[in-house]
Amino acid sequence: MSDSVKLSYNDQTFDFPLVEGTENEKGIDIKTLRAATGLITYDPGFKNTGSCKSGVTFLDGEEGVLRYRGYSIEDLCEKSSFIDVAFLLIFGELPTKEEQELFNKEIKNDSLVDEDLKMILKSFPKSAHPMGVLSSLTSALIAFNPSSVDVDSEADMREAIIMLMAKFPILASWTHRKIKGLPLNYANLSLSYVENIAHMMFKRPNEDYTPSPVVVNAINKLLILHADHEQNCSTSTVRVVGSSHAGLFASVSAGISALWGPLHGGANQAVIEMLEAIQKDGGDTKKYMAKAKDKNDPFRLMGFGHRVYKNFDPRARIIKKAADEVLSEMGINDPILDIAKGLEQEALSDPYFIDRKLYPNVDFYSGIIYRALGIPTEMFTVMFALGRLPGWIAQWLEMRKNNEPIGRPRQIYTGHTRRSL
Numbered sequence: 001m002s003d004s005v006k007l008s009y010n011d012q013t014f015d016f017p018l019v020e021g022t023e024n025e026k027g028i029d030i031k032t033l034r035a036a037t038g039l040i041t042y043d044p045g046f047k048n049t050g051s052c053k054s055g056v057t058f059l060d061g062e063e064g065v066l067r068y069r070g071y072s073i074e075d076l077c078e079k080s081s082f083i084d085v086a087f088l089l090i091f092g093e094l095p096t097k098e099e100q101e102l103f104n105k106e107i108k109n110d111s112l113v114d115e116d117l118k119m120i121l122k123s124f125p126k127s128a129h130p131m132g133v134l135s136s137l138t139s140a141l142i143a144f145n146p147s148s149v150d151v152d153s154e155a156d157m158r159e160a161i162i163m164l165m166a167k168f169p170i171l172a173s174w175t176h177r178k179i180k181g182l183p184l185n186y187a188n189l190s191l192s193y194v195e196n197i198a199h200m201m202f203k204r205p206n207e208d209y210t211p212s213p214v215v216v217n218a219i220n221k222l223l224i225l226h227a228d229h230e231q232n233c234s235t236s237t238v239r240v241v242g243s244s245h246a247g248l249f250a251s252v253s254a255g256i257s258a259l260w261g262p263l264h265g266g267a268n269q270a271v272i273e274m275l276e277a278i279q280k281d282g283g284d285t286k287k288y289m290a291k292a293k294d295k296n297d298p299f300r301l302m303g304f305g306h307r308v309y310k311n312f313d314p315r316a317r318i319i320k321k322a323a324d325e326v327l328s329e330m331g332i333n334d335p336i337l338d339i340a341k342g343l344e345q346e347a348l349s350d351p352y353f354i355d356r357k358l359y360p361n362v363d364f365y366s367g368i369i370y371r372a373l374g375i376p377t378e379m380f381t382v383m384f385a386l387g388r389l390p391g392w393i394a395q396w397l398e399m400r401k402n403n404e405p406i407g408r409p410r411q412i413y414t415g416h417t418r419r420s421l
């Protein structure tokens with residue numbers, strides 16, 4: 001098997017070495033391409049371009065495999081907790097009992113937010129989309145924690161990571177409370193990380209609240225499944241922003257904005273809005289399938305297709321099963337779920353979807369569970385961000401520890417040539 005590739009150009013032949021990963025993935029190392037040949041590559045959307053070497057997450061799009069630091073998501077969903085998976089992604093190993101206790105203690109010690117941040121929240125209209133509010137509040141955290149800006153030492157990085165893991169769920173829950181016009185909650189230190197997400201989102205001021213195991217287990221599983229996904233759009237954003245040595249909070253704030261887009265994390269909200277539109281339209285799934293296949297119609301079947309998975313998204317399999325379980329445990333019969341299953345069946349036997357290898361992705365069923373848990377549709381992508389936070393942190397940390405160069409792609413210029421005024 002050769003360990004390099006040859007490129008012939010202008011009667012010259014150039015050799016470029018191959019880089020190989022631990023799962024036998026191979027890439028052409030083109031770091032010297034422009035110097036040697038004067039050429040650059042052209043790859044809109046980076047569909048064929050590797051931006052980095054990473055040991056955080058491995059996924060195989062053909063086989064439908066997803067592993068965090070070598071552990072399968074199936075095992076982690078069954079046997080671990082979101083906060084332990086967060087530790088695994090960020091620090092590379094599942095925590096020992098002592099590490100777990102220290103991590104949880106440090107997070108609880110940091111789970112307050114400067115009261116003045118509430119003034120910023122108050123300035124937003126109730127109609128503001130929570131992802132825009134969350135991105136702004138995350139960025140505002142910098143002003144209240146200046147030490148988190150220029151984190152070079154291991155100790156500074158750990159402090160910034162703990163701070164973000166502690167304060168992010170508070171800010172996320174506050175975006176929900178703002179929409180509902182409810183007073184802002186803080187964590188209850190006797191509860192776990194995921195129990196507190198439910199507590200801060202749902203506890204009403206005039207009654208006691210104990211998060212039900214069904215709600216906590218469902219959120220725990222969903223957050224684990226969303227925790228990381230190698231170099232997706234928002235994670236690449238976090239890496240590129242961080243590569244300029246912008247701080248962790250600023251990098252994550254940019255990642256939140258990238259995740260918001262309906263082609264990325266915003267798809268879970270768009271899926272429910274699509275299913276509700278189909279329901280309103282009499283459940284005519286065939287009409288929407290036709291729209292999705294019509295090149296003159298911008299409509300896409302939201303929750304279907306994936307840049308990497310050309311087989312079933314393994315997360316969608318787990319979430320679909322969990323949706324059935326949660327709805328039956330809660331005694332909910334949601335016709336939206338039936339419409340989703342009908343669409344899935346039709347798409348899986350339709351040549352347009354089969355030829356393009358378009359399968360349900362992580363966003364297709366997740367909104368159905370969030371809906372059953374009483375989470376409003378506009379909060380679905382905030383739930384995605386809550387899950388993705390440790391992945392963004394892990395990838396940002398890896399990028400900084402590897403001292404990656406500033407991200408600055410080239411272009412092919414197609415504008416005017418030189419002209420005079």
Ligand code: SDX
Pocket residue numbers: 045228229231232233262263264265267292293299300301302303304305306307308356358361362363
């Ligand atoms: C996430 O990257 C990640 O890892 C993301 C994510 C993560 O965990 O971080 O997994 C989370 O973002 C999941 C994806 C959520 N987005 C959606 O569900 C939105 C609907 N899906 C599409 O917009 C699309 O499938 C993308 C954006 C997900 C992927 O787009 P690609 O890889 O750029 O593929 P493409 O747009 O070039 O599509 C290839 C073909 C095209 O048809 P042709 O031009 O070849 O005829 O497939 C068609 C597309 O028109 N197509 C669809 C479709 N998705 C692709 N047609 C109808 N409905 C769709 N959903």
